[in-house]
Structure formats: structure tokens, C-alpha cells
Amino acid sequence: MKKIPLAVLLPLLILNCTHKKENTQQAKKENPNLKMSIPLEYLADYPAIKDSSKFITNLRQAFDLHIHKSPLQQESEKITTFRKVKINGSDQDYYFIEYDWKTGPTAGYPWKNQILLTSDGKLVKTLFAQRYEFIKIFPKQNPFLLATLVTGHGNGGHEIYKITADSLVNIYDGNVKTYDTNEDSKVYEPHELQLKIKDYNNDGFNDIAFTGKLVLIQRRTPDGFWYDNIIIDGRQIKYSINNPYKKIPVEYIFLYDQKTERFKAKGNYREKYK
Incomplete structure (x- = not known):
């Protein structure tokens, strides 16, 4: 067997260890939400929703949404937004869904979720914003997602999101009440x-x-x-x-x-x- 000189072997060992370290770090950066997904059959009819009741039920089950259940909630709940969007930090298309169930205890306000999904139905993030808006801050870039977060007592502030490594990340260091x-x-x-x-x-x-x-x-x-x-x-x-x-x-x-x-x-x- 031909011996490999140490001068050649050592860089190979270092390179192998470096790759393992990078892979480990990359795995840690992965968004755990991407393991949760909604069956594509519920997205296939976009932009239409053929059966809103089944769509909502599947949405709640797939992403473990905890809501206040009551007869009034069941009568009022609906999908208020179902659209494809692009968000700053990525050129990919995402599904953006807002589910509003209209009523509940003060602690659960604002009684709605905004859900961001990848194009293949995997969850990126769930928000609890009273209001959202896609805002263009830099002219030649995709818009950011502005979320207005408010408590049941009327106090709140804002978050501004972009896409970073498959995650929706708040890049606004707000230190003051804005609502x-x-x-x-x-x-x-x-x-x-x-x-x-x-x-x-x-x-x-x-x-x-x-x-x-x-x-x-x-x-x-x-x-x-x-x-x-x-x-x-x-x-x-x-x-x-x-x-x-x-x-x-x-x-x-x-x-x-x-x-x-x-x-x-x-x-x-x-x-x-x-």
C-alpha cells in the first residue's frame, strides 16, 4: 500500500472537519417550522378556496393553531386573505394567509393569525398581528412585511420582517410604543x-x-x-x-x-x- 505523506493528509483531515462543522451549523440554522406543512390539494385551487370550512380545519390542524372556540367564533371565522407574495430577502413566491375568527378573550386578541407558507405548503411563520402591510422601503427591492402587534388593552408596536435563510426575521429594533x-x-x-x-x-x-x-x-x-x-x-x-x-x-x-x-x-x- 502506498503511504500518503502527512503534508497531504493533514489538509484533507482539516477540510473534512471544516465541512462537518459547516453542515452542523447549517442544520442549526434550518427553520424547524418547515417540517410542518399543509397538503398541497388545499393550495392547488389558488386563488380560489372551494370549501372554506375544510380549508380552515386543515389549516388549524396542520399548524396547531390554538383559538377560542365558541358558536359565535364558528359563525364568524373566515379566511380574509389568500395571496401569493414576494418578501424582501428572497425572490421566491410565498403563500400569505390571514385567518380571522373575530372573537375571543382579551388575552387572545386580536383573534386572527397571519400564516406564511413556502410555495410547497411548508410553514415559515405564524403571526398574531392586528394589521399587516407589505411596504416598499427600498425602491429596487421586494417589499418588507410590516406587522402591527396590539394587546387587548390597546397597547402595541410594530415589527418589520424580511426573509433570511428560509425564516421570517424581524429587522426592526423598536424600543418605543407606536400604538x-x-x-x-x-x-x-x-x-x-x-x-x-x-x-x-x-x-x-x-x-x-x-x-x-x-x-x-x-x-x-x-x-x-x-x-x-x-x-x-x-x-x-x-x-x-x-x-x-x-x-x-x-x-x-x-x-x-x-x-x-x-x-x-x-x-x-x-x-x-x-
Whole structure:
């Protein structure tokens, strides 16, 4: 048998170990959701849904959707969206489905799911957004998926998604509330702050901002105590949505970081009220 010189054998061993390491890392990156799928027969009639009841039942079973079951839910549930989309980060077609069952406990709000599937019916991600929108931030690229996430008490914010390695990934580092209907001491006007797309730092890449007004329906004492009525010149004044104490313009800017490909806050945005 012909001996292989050590100088030749060693690089081969290193290369083999490197390939095994890369394969292991790649396996860890795989989206576990892609093991869950819906039978293609339910997608074959796209864009039509011949039997919505069977479609919903199969959807819930295939992706283990937990919903509030009641007679009212069964009467109201429906598929509100069934479409093919492209999302930033990939040129592949995806199925986007929204299933709305209309009612349930406050803890389960907003009582709807958005489901993203590959073209062969495998699950990419399930969302629980009150509202979604496909937004074009960069002119020559596919749109991002904007999701508005809201609790049953009216507090919420946003997430912005793109496709990365077969996964739907949020690339928005939001650190501030951008949705507020909860009438504690303040709300927003509009309740969901408006999204603005603009190159704020002039680096050639669009950034985003959430803009609107902070409506104070209470005042705060210097030591931090909130109150909603006061007596001025013998007259009682009560603050409310219809009679707010003050409206403050807000603009929360998030700059696009080319290295991380994420939108990062320009400032700290700690809310201060005086």
C-alpha cells in the first residue's frame, strides 16, 4: 500500500472537519417550522378556496393553531386573505394567509393569525398581528412585511420582517410604543402612529420613522403623580380624550444600518411629560 505523506493528509483531515462543522451549523440554522406543512390539494385551487370550512380545519390542524372556540367564533371565522407574495430577502413566491375568527378573550386578541407558507405548503411563520402591510422601503427591492402587534388593552408596536435563510426575521429594533388606545394617561393620534419612509441621515438608504401626536389626557405632578382633574379659579376642569391637557408632536426615527441590515433607533426616546 502506498503511504500518503502527512503534508497531504493533514489538509484533507482539516477540510473534512471544516465541512462537518459547516453542515452542523447549517442544520442549526434550518427553520424547524418547515417540517410542518399543509397538503398541497388545499393550495392547488389558488386563488380560489372551494370549501372554506375544510380549508380552515386543515389549516388549524396542520399548524396547531390554538383559538377560542365558541358558536359565535364558528359563525364568524373566515379566511380574509389568500395571496401569493414576494418578501424582501428572497425572490421566491410565498403563500400569505390571514385567518380571522373575530372573537375571543382579551388575552387572545386580536383573534386572527397571519400564516406564511413556502410555495410547497411548508410553514415559515405564524403571526398574531392586528394589521399587516407589505411596504416598499427600498425602491429596487421586494417589499418588507410590516406587522402591527396590539394587546387587548390597546397597547402595541410594530415589527418589520424580511426573509433570511428560509425564516421570517424581524429587522426592526423598536424600543418605543407606536400604538396606543389605552386611555390611562395618554393615547396617540392617530392611535397607530404613521409610518414615514425617508433617508434621514443622507447615506443613500431609506430609513423609517413613526410620527403623530402624543395626547395627554392627564397631567403629572413634579413627583410623578398623574391626575385628570384640577380646580382653576374655582372651576373644575376634567381632562379626557375630548378635552386633553396637551398634544405633543412625536417622531421616532430608526436608521438603517447597512452592516447589520437592521433599523436601529436614532435616539433613546424615553417619554418625558411636563
